[in-house]
Amino acid sequence: MPKHRLHFFSLLTTKIKLNLRAEAGRSQLGYAWWLLEPLLQASVFYVVFGVFLARTIENFVAFLLTGLIPWTWLNRSIGNSMGSLRASRGYLANFRIHPMFFPLLELGQDAVKQLFTFAFLVLFLLIYGINPTPYWMLLPFLMLLQMLLIIPVASFIASIIPLLEDLAYLVNTLLLLGMFASGIFYDPNVVVTDEWRSVYFLNPGACVIQAYRDIMLYARLPELYHIAVPLIWALFFSLLTLVSMSRLRRKYALLILA
Amino acid sequence: MSNTNLLEVRNASLSYRVRQGLIRREVKPALQSVTFELRRGETLGVIGRNGSGKSTLLRVLAGIYPPDSGSITTHAGSVALMTLMLGFDPVLNGRDNALFGGMLLGFSRSEVDQQIEAMKDFSGLGTEFEKPVGGYSSGMVARLSFSVAINLAPDVMLIDEVLAVGDESFRKKAYAAMSDKIVSEQTAVFVSHSAGEVEKLCDRVILLDQGRVLDCGDPASMIAEYRRLLESV
Numbered sequence: 001m002p003k004h005r006l007h008f009f010s011l012l013t014t015k016i017k018l019n020l021r022a023e024a025g026r027s028q029l030g031y032a033w034w035l036l037e038p039l040l041q042a043s044v045f046y047v048v049f050g051v052f053l054a055r056t057i058e059n060f061v062a063f064l065l066t067g068l069i070p071w072t073w074l075n076r077s078i079g080n081s082m083g084s085l086r087a088s089r090g091y092l093a094n095f096r097i098h099p100m101f102f103p104l105l106e107l108g109q110d111a112v113k114q115l116f117t118f119a120f121l122v123l124f125l126l127i128y129g130i131n132p133t134p135y136w137m138l139l140p141f142l143m144l145l146q147m148l149l150i151i152p153v154a155s156f157i158a159s160i161i162p163l164l165e166d167l168a169y170l171v172n173t174l175l176l177l178g179m180f181a182s183g184i185f186y187d188p189n190v191v192v193t194d195e196w197r198s199v200y201f202l203n204p205g206a207c208v209i210q211a212y213r214d215i216m217l218y219a220r221l222p223e224l225y226h227i228a229v230p231l232i233w234a235l236f237f238s239l240l241t242l243v244s245m246s247r248l249r250r251k252y253a254l255l256i257l258a
Numbered sequence: 259m260s261n262t263n264l265l266e267v268r269n270a271s272l273s274y275r276v277r278q279g280l281i282r283r284e285v286k287p288a289l290q291s292v293t294f295e296l297r298r299g300e301t302l303g304v305i306g307r308n309g310s311g312k313s314t315l316l317r318v319l320a321g322i323y324p325p326d327s328g329s330i331t332t333h334a335g336s337v338a339l340m341t342l343m344l345g346f347d348p349v350l351n352g353r354d355n356a357l358f359g360g361m362l363l364g365f366s367r368s369e370v371d372q373q374i375e376a377m378k379d380f381s382g383l384g385t386e387f388e389k390p391v392g393g394y395s396s397g398m399v400a401r402l403s404f405s406v407a408i409n410l411a412p413d414v415m416l417i418d419e420v421l422a423v424g425d426e427s428f429r430k431k432a433y434a435a436m437s438d439k440i441v442s443e444q445t446a447v448f449v450s451h452s453a454g455e456v457e458k459l460c461d462r463v464i465l466l467d468q469g470r471v472l473d474c475g476d477p478a479s480m481i482a483e484y485r486r487l488l489e490s491v
Contacts, residue, residue: 007361007364007366010361010366010367011361011362014357014358014361014367015358018347018350018354018357018358019347019349019350021354022347022349022350022354022390023349026349091362092322093317093322094322094339094341095320095322095339095362095363096320096321096322096364097362250323250324253317253322253323254274254275254323
């Protein structure tokens, strides 16, 4: 690997570690929050959907969390990295540093915390009474698939926001749409009609969530379609990011100051 | 080309485009056809009025801003801008910021680690070095960033008003350290408003005005020309 690339990764991992440590140091319970936060969220959903409301889907809280946790990861990563270039104008104006550093820093931090959230999910499912199956071993691969989707999508959005600030509003609306169109709160295999299902599953978020449920709840392999769609989106956004970065890379420092 | 030149700048021009509306952008020329070279071991001063393009020139030399036209040829392994605004992160402590700041200047983690105690000592921050930078005064931030910069030596140091640092006693210490470094064959480009510092530290001086190189020569005559320029407006 060329020296400058090694330096980039060393800089990135160093800053991820420093930031996570500083973040944990700010609260009294520190690192414990990475497990406590999803636990509290799950408790809220358990009380609302598991106790108060009539359950329409078997094991509804488990169903909900296997959708919500991956969705929150995607949502948070895009949201956190979106404004990262503008927020880093001080660095961009004073150092020779690849602009991708700043979205990747946000994505890296989110990914580390997400490891804890998924560990929590596994614990929760066990306590909730879902029987573990060998398919659970595929969880790291699905997380990797989701990471492969998040990095290019979030990086591309972060790379064009400095050119088109107004896009931030549109992205937020699209994320809201994505939340309702990814089958977090309902089972798309039941709710969406047969003729529309393959169109519905062009949404990579819906595919990833379906795949998580297949391995964690339904003890089956994900469908090839649900793996291929996120990969194709990932490839498409990687190309877009490459194009936007190769054209804009050295201009961000000037663009953002203007 | 001779390798006694560490940097060669040929007809470098750069304009800022300031957004005025949806489409309209005002174009402000910041550098216009700047040409000069930086020789190994010399300290080149850059003087000029506010807005003459001094800081822009340093950023172009550091590779942060690409010139719109012209070229910058580098024969140095590392060129780094030493600024007082070392992009510190307020939530990280002084030590972590020194580490990250040093790495941002292009040094490896182990290179910075080796110097970190020296940085701590030089800064005189004591136990504050282990506390979040968010709680520092501006003088303390300046001490920290100067200490990081002075303890790391890129082949070419680009120095932006670094000597206006902290209180009187730290300023003396900073000045002494900077003079030592410059005498010891460090190649540097030095931007300053202080005629006294420029005269003492620099071997050669460029006078910039409205983004153009007005003249280039020995410090005393350039400072005299700069003073005439100031009086003429």
